[in-house]
Amino acid sequence: MKWFNEGDRMRKLIAAQRAKRSPGRAHAGAGLNTLVLGGGGREYAIAWRLARCDSVNTIDVIPGNAAMSLFARTLDFPIDEGGRLEQHIAASFIDLVIVGPDELVASGIGNVLRRTGVTVVCPSREAAQLEWSKTFAKEALREAGVPTAAFRTFRDTQAARHALTDGPVVVKADGLAAGKGVVVARDRAEAEAALSSGAIGSGGVLLEEVLAGQEASLHALVDGETVVALPPSRDHKRVGDGDTGPNTGGMGACSPTRVLPDEEAQPLADRLIAPVARLLAERGTPYRGVLYAGLMKTADGWKVIEFNARFGDPEAQVILPRIGGDFGTLMQALGDGRLAAYTHTHPVRFSQRAYVDVALCAEGYPSLPRRGDPITIGDLPDDVWTFHAGSQRSPSGGFITAGGRVLHVVAQGDTPAHARDRAYVAAQRITWTGRFYRSDIAASEDRVQVTV
Ligand code: AMP
Numbered sequence: 206m207k208w209f210n211e212g213d214r215m216r217k218l219i220a221a222q223r224a225k226r227s228p229g230r231a232h233a234g235a236g237l238n239t240l241v242l243g244g245g246g247r248e249y250a251i252a253w254r255l256a257r258c259d260s261v262n263t264i265d266v267i268p269g270n271a272a273m274s275l276f277a278r279t280l281d282f283p284i285d286e287g288g289r290l291e292q293h294i295a296a297s298f299i300d301l302v303i304v305g306p307d308e309l310v311a312s313g314i315g316n317v318l319r320r321t322g323v324t325v326v327c328p329s330r331e332a333a334q335l336e337w338s339k340t341f342a343k344e345a346l347r348e349a350g351v352p353t354a355a356f357r358t359f360r361d362t363q364a365a366r367h368a369l370t371d372g373p374v375v376v377k378a379d380g381l382a383a384g385k386g387v388v389v390a391r392d393r394a395e396a397e398a399a400l401s402s403g404a405i406g407s408g409g410v411l412l413e414e415v416l417a418g419q420e421a422s423l424h425a426l427v428d429g430e431t432v433v434a435l436p437p438s439r440d441h442k443r444v445g446d447g448d449t450g451p452n453t454g455g456m457g458a459c460s461p462t463r464v465l466p467d468e469e470a471q472p473l474a475d476r477l478i479a480p481v482a483r484l485l486a487e488r489g490t491p492y493r494g495v496l497y498a499g500l501m502k503t504a505d506g507w508k509v510i511e512f513n514a515r516f517g518d519p520e521a522q523v524i525l526p527r528i529g530g531d532f533g534t535l536m537q538a539l540g541d542g543r544l545a546a547y548t549h550t551h552p553v554r555f556s557q558r559a560y561v562d563v564a565l566c567a568e569g570y571p572s573l574p575r576r577g578d579p580i581t582i583g584d585l586p587d588d589v590w591t592f593h594a595g596s597q598r599s600p601s602g603g604f605i606t607a608g609g610r611v612l613h614v615v616a617q618g619d620t621p622a623h624a625r626d627r628a629y630v631a632a633q634r635i636t637w638t639g640r641f642y643r644s645d646i647a648a649s650e651d652r653v654q655v656t657v
Pocket residue numbers: 354375384385387389413414415416417420442499510511
């Protein structure tokens with residue numbers, strides 16, 4: 206019976222290794238076969254969170270990145286090519302697909318995948334207009350009676366230029382602009398410069414009232430008229446300390462945040478997100494997926510700045526670790542249209558731990574990042590993870606830089622200040638030529654004690 210003893214030993218060994226890499230999956234048997242679309246830090250966070258679920262059996266990521274392949278299966282093929290994605294879903298018995306990037310959501314991949322019968326977390330192209338058309342979003346906000354900055358829409362930059370007055374104004378391109386396409390102009394000259402610089406593109410334009418206050422990100426799971434708030438967070442969009450320099454995809458994030466405490470998340474989602482969800486449902490284009498509201502706390506109360514039809518990046522890196530319970534079955538319920546019934550028996554609870562994300566970037570980001578530099582990772586403190594976003598395997602076995610935001614240091618702590626200190630200790634121990642990061646992520650969170 207030696208063979209069986211050996212088998213037992215191997216099983217234990219594998220279970221121990223799995224427990225180390227993916228706690229919660231040590232005894233995974235039959236369960237969900239999942240697929241994550243995208244390959245950056247946000248998708249790393251989604252796959253990492255799935256890896257901590259008893260319900261999850263396998264995790265595929267397309268295209269993923271080299272570091273994700275240490276705990277998930279990454280497949281790099283063009284997903285828009287001749288039904289290959291649908292073939293993969295069928296051949297690998299995929300149960301649940303979660304779509305990460307905004308361009309994919311806007312392309313209508315949610316509609317395509319839903320037709321194949323798989324459970325998909327991604328709004329339809331029609332409902333995702335909340336992100337890919339700012340005019341659509343602003344008109345929906347107005348019709349739903351949700352506070353937002355006053356605005357006017359224009360066919361093109363020429364028409365917008367005629368409407369400029371003296372004083373500050375926000376100039377926005379109507380469509381998706383990858384974090385660009387928004388200029389907060391202090392005066393008419395800056396607004397004119399923005400309109401003629403090409404930054405706003407040649408399509409529709411919005412001019413908006415400038416809102417003053419503090420920003421926070423509020424994500425919610427939206428299934429028709431059901432709206433379930435996720436942990437609030439804050440991101441830091443500008444490249445330099447003290448919010449200076451150009452906008453980026455996001456230089457770091459923190460959850461919880463004193464700007465929008467956890468206990469206010471659901472009431473605020475009920476006030477600012479639910480009316481828009483109801484409106485879309487009444488129009489016959491219900492929203493089903495993750496909705497992310499960028500909010501501003503102004504002297505007149507909270508207002509919606511914009512909507513995104515997906516998880517934020519880097520917000521996902523700090524809010525997903527705080528979502529209690531089984532994230533896999535929660536996402537499955539959302540995709541299946543059973544969110545209200547599921548959360549009735551499994552309410553979403555936020556963990557009491559704080560998480561801080563610091564993006565380590567390549568020299569030149571956000572315009573033209575250097576690539577190909579070897580990454581050295583020293584000893585990291587406990588409760589710190591590296592969520593890779595723009596790295597590749599080097600031929601010699603380590604990792605090299607291959608993008609602007611190369612990797613995110615994600616640290617856990619009892620408070621944001623505690624998590625931040627750990628994140629910065631780790632950030633110093635990860636180096637490559639030209640690596641830089643903001644040194645003030647979560648710096649204003651010091652007074653927070655996590656209470657929920
Ligand atoms: P968006 O791409 O719409 O998220 O805008 C990018 C950033 O521009 C936001 O995070 C805000 O910091 C800023 N912004 C956008 N709209 C406004 C506004 N109406 N008032 C003040 N700041 C704004």
